[in-house]
Amino acid sequence: MQKILRPLAMILALASATIMSACASGQPPDTPSANTSLSETRSSGPSRWELVRWQRPDGTLRDIPHGDNGQPIIFDFNDGIDSPQGTVSGTSGCNRFTGGYGKTSTGIRFDRIAGTRMACPGPRMELESALLKAMSSPFTTVGTQPSAGSMGRQIVWKTADGDLLQFVEREGVGRRGAKIDAASGKEKIVYIDSQRVECSGVGKMQCYRWRESPDAPWQLWYGAIEGLDFEPGVSYKLRVREYQVPNPPADASSIRWQLLDVEERSRAK
Structure with a gap:
């Protein structure tokens, strides 16, 4: 039976309580059954997922990178997370x-x-070693959430050792927004800085710095650049298609950028 709860943190709490209760009784925890499909509103194709929470069986949390605390842990599924099989990178x-x-x-x-x-x-190497070790055994899906406002879909996996890994779908390589009329967009060239910076939207977040020409002043871009596999330390000249979003959510941009081509890329010196 698929568990879809709001907020998804309830899944983590309930699963953690189940594991800890089973440990106290000396019995192995039951493995929750789950329907692993997440395809509600997203198109097929690549999707990007970020690890946002790692909870150990005793309820303590691992420190994981995010924002300006280092490169986040990302899984890019080439055929989408709902595909029966494919390749993954990140x-x-x-x-x-x-x-x-x-x-x-x-x-x-x-x-x-x-x-x-x-x-x-050392701490990053230790975290990576723990993740790769966990990936050597299958994960069990203990909860999914189709979407939460402007946030992407979410999923909680349990590792063979009982850790709970919560992933959130992110804008980037292949995450699809709502379908729009391609004829309504216009092409433009934008220059993207080599580092994202902290900015304030609904809360603290990371924004791109962009400009329309090499000599123009930098501006902040609060949304995603759909299709861009951004690499920190690399600046870009991009050809994008810009769309106006009809009736956007209050916490989302009224403009979308969709990558058409990477015209230039250069590593910052």
């Missing part, structure tokens, strides 16, 4: 990784995971 805490994934009757499995071998500070 960042694992320090390095980039790539491999395969396949849906199981209760969740998801990863295989053939390989990554780069860059050295990072």
